[in-house]
Amino acid sequence: MSDLASCSAINETTVNDETLIEDLKISRKKWERFSNWVHCICVVTFDLELGQAIELVYPSHVKLTEQERSNICYLAFPDSNSGCMGDTQYHVRIRQNGKTTHNTQSLKEYDRKCPVFVQSDRDYYWGYVYFRQVKDKTLPRGYFQKSIVIITKLPLVNLFSEICALIAPEFFESGMSVMEAVSREIDRWPPPVPGQILHLILMNVLFQTYIPNQNYKATVPTVAALDHTTKKHSLRKIVLTSAYEGDMFRSLASVVSHVHLLWELALLGEPIVVMASSPTTCAEMVQALTATIAPLKYCADHRPYFTIHDSEFKEYTTDAPSPPAVILGVTNPFFAKTLQHWPHIIRITNGSNVENQKYRIKKSENLKVLDSKPGVYTQYKPFLQKDKAILKKLLRGIQTKRPGEVQTALLRRHLLELTESFMIPLERYIASLMPLQKNISPFKATPIPQLFNPDDFLATLSSAGPQLTTGIKGDWVGLYRRFFRSPNFSGWFHTRYTELTQKLQAIQLEALSEADLKTWVQGKQEVEVVDMILRIRQKLDKSYEDDVPISHSVQEKLNERINDIIYTLPDDLQIILSVKS
Incomplete structure (x- = not known):
């Protein structure tokens, strides 16, 4: 029996619950390096009695809830109307509804070092799908229908799409042995480290790619293999300049003349439905829309591909006056009727190009999106004017057949x-909410940042607004006011406020580590001294829990300060308080 299946082959009649739990812990620990990259790999097949069903999960100890399994099953196959014959690839996002999966230490480090827009998401899985449908007269329905789905916490669309394209065809040909070998190879990979060239070997292929660190504008180092590595192992090489960025221009080419309007809709977290004939087109467009606002993280929900069987279907198709803040990619014609009240609809057809896409004002009555021509349907009035220079440059690039990667680089x-x-004005303003460092005392409570006041912020725009860095004109104040009501503002503000709070905690802990507590303790009551010891320990514990950015030397000095004042206390108290040291 393989290692992968060993944890499920325990004889339950002879092993007690404690042993079983311990065995599962060992199994999870054993697969920790695998978990840095992949949560699990699912094989989804079509069963005549059950319909779409999960055939296998690797590694076998990974548990998915019934709802997660159901969503994976339905998202693993394109809607029947899509008519996808042959091989189809796309990606999905699946809401996690079981117990929160705790990231490995390496994934926590990854989230700390990478830009916010490529961090893992504690509430969602990413699924990378490779679906095959071909005629097969030997099967009852006359078709072979099966999908490989890589489930992970990482939004590395480029990398995992390539990995899925490597694994799936081999699995369809050779079966289980491929998946076991793949899982063992992934379990030998180094952790995902932002800011470094990654060399990942899988099935005699060397994947070389790059994940940016927080300095996302830094020049990407040359992604090149060491010759002796490839020669020694006779490896084929796949070079991905970026692990996560798709071909933005190709995805948006058909609507590129309205890219500024789409940028505003994405920035404000507006409800958008993308209607296309294939899940691949849907997923690429949804991904491109969320990427338009980088380096800001898109904090509203988005589903690169969504079906009528999804567990959130009712939640997103309700007749509420205002649809939820989500971008949905759909292929089923049923959505044309169900979502016709949505304020923003992007309709794409195969072969759509820039010339045949027209900007249309969406009429709220008698609209039949299913019968509509390709285009953007909305009544939204942009706050900002278009930048005609970039649009002219991109359109000329189409005419002169400029390479797609150059077009994408220009647009991005x-x-x-x-x-x-x-x-920039928001970052400048939030930095001003920090208390002055001279007002931070080691002997007082940690100060907190001032509250964000929209009117105070807007008052700064006349002298320090976007006009300093862009020539685009328009109602910037109106755009900011609308932005303040969006999930993207809430997500950004929560992250930045947390960072400011942690910085204040770090500054105070550093001040406390340098404080002369031996002098401070003179003349103090025992209860005050004990209280100070407990407060320092509480702050230290909280710094570990919240990942407050303090150095190891500061931690050591704080423990020294605690010992300094413990020794001023009577022996009995010293014994009690030294137990924790």
Whole structure:
């Protein structure tokens, strides 16, 4: 029996519950390096009695809830109307509804070092799907239908799409032995470290890729293999300049003349439905829309591919006056009727190009999106004007057949600069909410940042607004006011406020580590001294729990300060308080 299946082959009649729990812990620990990259790999097949069903899960100790299994099953196959013959690839996001999966230490480090827009998401899994449907007269339905789905916490769409494209065809040909070998190889990979070239070997292929660190604008190092590595192992090489970035221009080409409007909709977390004929097109468009606002993290929900069987279907198709803040990618014509009241609809057809896509004002009555031509349907009035120079440059690039990667680089850089122009005044203002360092005392409670006041912020725009970094004109104040009501503002503010709070805690702990507590303790009551010891320990414990950025030397000095004042106390108290040291 393979290692993968060993944890499920325990003889339950002879092993008690404690042993079983311990065995599961050992199994999880054993697969920790695998868990740095992949939660599990599912094989989904079509069963005549059950419909879509999970055939296998690797490694076998991984437990998915019934709802997670159901969502994976339905998302693993394109809707029947899609008519996807042959091989189809796309990606999905699946809400995690079981116990929160605790990230490995390496994944925690990954989240600390990478930009926010490629961090893992504690509430969702990413699923990378490879679906095959081919005629097979030997099967009861006359078709072979099966999917491989890689489930992970990482939004590395480029990398995992390539990995899935390598694994799936081999599995379809050779079966279980492929999956066991793949799982063991992934379990030997180094952890995902932002800011470094990664060399990952799988099935005689060397994947070389790069995940940015927080300095996301840094020049990407040359992704090149060491010659002796490839020669020694006779490896084929796949080089991915980015582990996560898709071909943004290709995805948005059909609606590129409205990219500024789409940027505003994404920035504000507006409800958008993307209707296309294939899940691949849907997923790429949804991914591109969320990427338009980088380096800001897209904090509203988004489903690159969504079906009528999804457990959140009722939640998202309710007749409420305001649809939820989500971008849905759909192929089923049923959604054309169900979501026709949504304020923003993007309709794409195969072969759509820039010339045949027209900007249309969505009419709320008598709209038949299913019968509509490709385009953007909305009544939204943008706050900002278009940047005609970049649009002209991109359209000329189409005419002159400029390489797609150059078009994407131009578009991505423009949108990055636009988002940064929008966010710089907010970053400057939130930094001003920090108390002055001279007012931070080691002997008083840790101060907290001042509250965010929208009116105070808006008052700064006349002298320090986006006009300093961009030439785009428009109602910036109106855009900010609308942004303050969006999930993206809430997510950004929560992250930045937490960072400021932790920075204040770190500054105070550093001050406390340098404080002369031997002098402070003179003349103090025992109860005050004990209280100070307990408070320092509480702050230290909280710094570990909250990952407050303090150095090891500061931690050591704080323990020294605790010992300094413990020794001023009577022997009996010293014994009690030294137990924890």
